[in-house]
Amino acid sequence: MFSHIMVGSNDLDASRKFYDATLGALGARAAGPGDRLVYMHGGGLFLVTKPINGEPACHANGGTIGFAAASPEQADAWHAAGVANGGTPIEADPGVREGAFGKLYLAYLRDPSGNKVCAMHRIPA
Secondary structure, eight states, X not given: OOSEEEEEOSOHXXXXXXXXXXXHXXXXXXXXXXXXXXXXXXXXXEEEEOOTTSSOOOOOTTOOEEEEOSXXXXXXXXXXXXXXXXXEEOSSOSEEEEETTEEEEEEEEEOTTOOEEXXXXXXXX
């Protein structure tokens, strides 16, 4: 459904540190130098850039970007890497939550620019 997701950053160095660590924990790697950060994994692209209009970056109120984790342990590694590299833990501690989509293992953070991100593992029924 999606070709890519891009978020804004006010500090690309802080974002690079955070996303290299968190997305690295999921197996993604940065796709080279440039004026924006580009991560590739599983056919998807995640990009981070300073806003082209010169205004400060801000997070989407009510928005969350979810990254697929292969296991609860990988989601925990993602969360720990984020906290160690400038992320802020939010919501409940990482763990299982039940909802309309069944059991999910979820871990939430805010990145250094305030974007809400999540690692999610779907627990088989």
